[in-house]
Structures are given as structure tokens and as C-alpha cells.
Amino acid sequence: MTEATTHAAGTDKDTDEATDAADRKVVEQEQAQIRDFVKGLSGDDIKSGNWFTKLAAHAMNSYTEKVDWQYFQDRYEGVPADVIVDQRIKMASRYAALEGGLSAGAYTAAVVATIGSLGGASPATVPAAAATMMVDVAFISQLQLRLAYDISVLYRVPVDVHDPEDLWKLIRVAFTIKSGEAANKTASKMIPVMVRPLVKRFYSGSVITAGKALPVVGKHLLQRNVIKIGIPLVGVPLAVLLNRYTTLVAGRHARAVFRNEARVIELAEQLSERSRHPQLMLWVAWLVLRANAKNKIADDEALLMRHLVRLVREQHEVVDDRFANVIDIDPAEVWKLVDAEPGDLDDVLDAAERVAAVDGAAGSREKAILAELRERCRRD
Numbered sequence: 001m002t003e004a005t006t007h008a009a010g011t012d013k014d015t016d017e018a019t020d021a022a023d024r025k026v027v028e029q030e031q032a033q034i035r036d037f038v039k040g041l042s043g044d045d046i047k048s049g050n051w052f053t054k055l056a057a058h059a060m061n062s063y064t065e066k067v068d069w070q071y072f073q074d075r076y077e078g079v080p081a082d083v084i085v086d087q088r089i090k091m092a093s094r095y096a097a098l099e100g101g102l103s104a105g106a107y108t109a110a111v112v113a114t115i116g117s118l119g120g121a122s123p124a125t126v127p128a129a130a131a132t133m134m135v136d137v138a139f140i141s142q143l144q145l146r147l148a149y150d151i152s153v154l155y156r157v158p159v160d161v162h163d164p165e166d167l168w169k170l171i172r173v174a175f176t177i178k179s180g181e182a183a184n185k186t187a188s189k190m191i192p193v194m195v196r197p198l199v200k201r202f203y204s205g206s207v208i209t210a211g212k213a214l215p216v217v218g219k220h221l222l223q224r225n226v227i228k229i230g231i232p233l234v235g236v237p238l239a240v241l242l243n244r245y246t247t248l249v250a251g252r253h254a255r256a257v258f259r260n261e262a263r264v265i266e267l268a269e270q271l272s273e274r275s276r277h278p279q280l281m282l283w284v285a286w287l288v289l290r291a292n293a294k295n296k297i298a299d300d301e302a303l304l305m306r307h308l309v310r311l312v313r314e315q316h317e318v319v320d321d322r323f324a325n326v327i328d329i330d331p332a333e334v335w336k337l338v339d340a341e342p343g344d345l346d347d348v349l350d351a352a353e354r355v356a357a358v359d360g361a362a363g364s365r366e367k368a369i370l371a372e373l374r375e376r377c378r379r380d
Contacts, residue, residue: 023095023098024098026095027095027098027099027102028102030095030099030139030142030143031099031102031103031135031139034138034139034142035131035135037054037055037058037138038131038134038135038138039131040054041054041134046130046134046222048215048218048219049214049215049217049219049220049221049222050214050218051134051138051218051222052141052214052215052217052218052221053214053215053218055138055141055142056145056161056167056171056214058142059141059142059145059146060145060146060149060161061161063146063149064149064161067146067149067150067153068153069153069154069156071153072150072153072154081154081155081156081262082259084154085150085154085155085255085259088147088150088151088154088251089147089151089247089248089251089252089255092143092144092147092247092251093244093245093247093248093251094244095143095247096140096143096243096244096246096247097240097241097243097244098240099139099140099143099243100136100239100240100241100242100243101239101240103132103133103135103136103139103239104238104239104240133225136225136243137221137222137225140225140243140246140247141175141221143247144174144175144247144250144251145170145171145175147174147247147250147251147254148170148173148250148251148254148258149161149170149174151251151254151255151258152170152173152254152258154258155258155259155261155262156262156265157258157261157262157265171214171217173253173254173257173258174250174254175217175220175221175250176203176249176250176253177217177220190245190248190249190252191245191248192241192245194241195241195242195245198227198238198241198242199242199245199246199249201227202224202227202242202246203224203246203249227242260300261303264300264303264304264307264358265303265307267304267354267358268304268307268311269307269311271285271308271311271351271354271355272308272311272312272315272316273315274347274350274351275312275316275347275348275351276347277341277345277347277348278315278316278318279312279316279318279320279323280337280338280341280345280348281308281312281347281351282308282309282312282318282320282323283323283329283333283334284334284348284351284352284373285304285305285308285351285355286305286323286326286329287329287331287334287369288352288355288356288366288369288370289304289305289355289358290329291356291363291365291366291368298359300358300359301358301359304355304358309324331369331372335372335376338373338376338377339376345376345377346377348373348377349370349373349374349377352369352370352373353370356370
């Protein structure tokens with residue numbers, strides 16, 4: 001190894017150590033804040049899951065006032081969203097790993113019994129072991145909730161944490177609720193073999209069926225994290241790996257969800273901007289989407305129509321009450337609208353073809369509608 005190479009290697013090592021020290025300082029500061037938050041929880045808060053209701057407000061209220069699109073533009077000017085998202089996921093997973101190392105000492109078999117006996121305990125009487133475990137659970141929960149929010153902001157997907165529906169959506173994405181199978185598939189591809197069974201156990205049974213009540217989520221997250229306690233002598237290395245990889249899974253799941261939603265919104269914007277026949281486009285788009293739907297509309301299709309209607313209203317000032325009230329769309333009625341429209345309808349045909357592909361390749365019924373539309377759009 002030459003002197004120059006040795007110097008470069010030493011410089012890289014110094015840089016890595018400086019980065020690790022800076023990250024550790026951030027984690028310790030966040031941990032201290034979370035520790036203060038946990039000190040205010042009672043035993044009933046922990047057992048009932050109400051701790052999560054309080055954490056959601058603690059974690060998001062001031063954070064969302066500070067973190068917006070401009071916040072990231074100031075820090076990553078000119079950098080594509082995909083790159084920034086990747087960096088945020090990696091940073092969150094590093095923080096999670098560091099926190100896992102700091103909290104691993106709390107995971108002893110005695111904590112399980114402690115959690116079970118907390119009912120009625122005041123903040124002053126919550127045992128230290130349980131409080132330390134709650135710092136870990138609350139830290140990771142806050143980290144993943146904020147990470148999901150960051151990703152939604154970066155992909156320009158609007159999320160209002162003060163709106164119950166939007167908040168539930170953010171929680172569902174952040175903690176892969178109702179997505180356990182998808183999370184397991186993701187985990188199997190990206191996680192070292194030694195940790196894979198633990199991550200799969202962590203995400204097993206992740207469907208919540210008891211509604212959208214935040215205490216239910218709190219119970220769910222606490223039970224999920226008990227896996228760390230249930231492993232004898234879990235140790236620092238395993239706690240570090242489990243924290244790191246479950247956060248990676250959560251971040252990559254959030255990226256997949258919000259990036260896809262951004263793709264659909266972008267499609268709606270393009271269709272509206274290019275349309276010369278916005279009202280007719282809505283009818284044709286809905287006819288195409290209903291072709292294979294039977295009684296159920298896919299999430300991407302519902303999202304596309306919601307934004308398409310909004311954009312047509314905002315950009316073209318088109319409000320079609322008849323369209324809004326339609327239940328079963330009649331192809332014959334749509335064909336009458338197409339035939340009655342004079343001039344070139346290439347924009348309508350292009351929109352229909354792109355709508356048909358919003359959730360994958362067009363099916364046989366969609367292809368039949370597109371063929372019929374192509375024939376009717378011919379203007380000799």
C-alpha cells in the first residue's frame with residue numbers, strides 16, 4: 001500500500017468515525033426527548049395502547065410545521081426525489097440501529113412480566129425496565145412515522161396529519177399495517193439470512209381488524225416489539241440488526257406506496273393538461289376503468305379518478321353533476337357522447353389508453369373498449 005493510499009484510507013476512516021459520532025449524538029438527543037415523553041406515561045397508557053395516541057401528537061405536530069417541500073429543497077437543491085428518499089431511508093435505518101444498541105440492555109425476560117402488571121400504575125411508579133423498553137418502542141415508532149411523512153412530502157403526495165383519514169393512511173404505510181405479506185416478501189430479498197426469521201416474525205400477524213383507533217395501533221406496536229424481549233439473551237448485535245432492518249422494510253414500503261401514488265397523480269395531471277375534451281375524457285376514463293372492475297375498483301384506479309375529477313374541475317372549470325351521480329355506466333351512453341363530439345379526438349383516445357394501463361397491462365375487456373373507441377374516434 002502506497003503512502004497516498006494509506007493516507008486516503010486513514011482519511012476515509014476519520015470521516016466514517018466523525019459521521020458515526022454525529023449520528024450517535026443525534027440519536028442520544030432524540031432518545032433524551034423520548035425519555036422525557038415516556039416519563040409522562042402511566043401504566044394504563046402503556047397497557048391500553050393510549051401511549052401511541054400521545055406519541056402521534058408529540059411526534060408529528062411540530063414536525064409537520066417545520067418539514068415541508070421547501071425544507072428538503074433547501075437541503076438537497078436540485079437532487080431528484082428518489083435520491084433523497086434513498087438517503088432518508090438509509091439515515092433512519094442507521095439511527096434505528098444505533099438506538100437498538102443503546103436500548104438492548106432493557107430486553108430481559110423480567111420486562112414481559114412487568115408489562116403485564118402495569119395497570120393502574122402512575123408515571124412515578126412505572127418500573128425502570130419497562131420505561132426503558134418503551135423508550136425503544138416509542139423511538140422507533142416516531143422514527144418510522146416521520147420517515148413515512150418525509151417520503152410523502154418528497155413525492156409531493158399531500159398528507160394532512162390533522163385529518164383522521166390522512167393520519168390513518170400515514171400510520172398504515174409507516175408500520176406496514178395490512179401489508180404484512182408485502183413486507184415479508186421485501187424482507188426476504190434484502191435481509192441477511194441470520195436476521196430474516198426474526199424480521200418475518202416481527203411482521204407476522206400485522207393486520208389490524210379493530211378499526212382505526214390509535215390505542216389499537218399502540219397495542220399492536222407494543223406486541224410486535226415484544227419479539228425482542230422473547231428472544232433469550234437477545235444481545236446488542238441482534239437488537240441493532242432487528243431495529244435496522246425493520247426500519248429499512250418500513251422505509252422501502254413507504255417509498256413503494258408514495259412513489260406509486262405520485263406516479264398516478266402525475267398521470268392525472270398530464271391527462272388533464274393535455275385534454276381538449278375534459279368532460280368527455282372523464283366519461284371515457286370511467287368506462288375503461290369499470291371494464292374489468294365488476295363491483296370493486298382497484299386503489300390506483302380510484303386514486304386516478306379522484307385526482308382526474310379534481311384537476312378537470314380546477315383547470316377546466318368542468319363540473320358534471322350527471323357524471324358524479326352515475327352508478328352503473330352504460331357504454332351506449334358514452335358512445336353517444338363520443339359520436340356527438342366533432343373534430344379530432346386523439347387526446348381522448350390517448351387518455352383512454354394510458355388509463356387502461358394505470359395498474360398494469362390492459363385486460364381483454366379494456367382492449368375491446370379501446371378498439372371500439374379507436375374506431376369511433378376516426379374522423380375521415
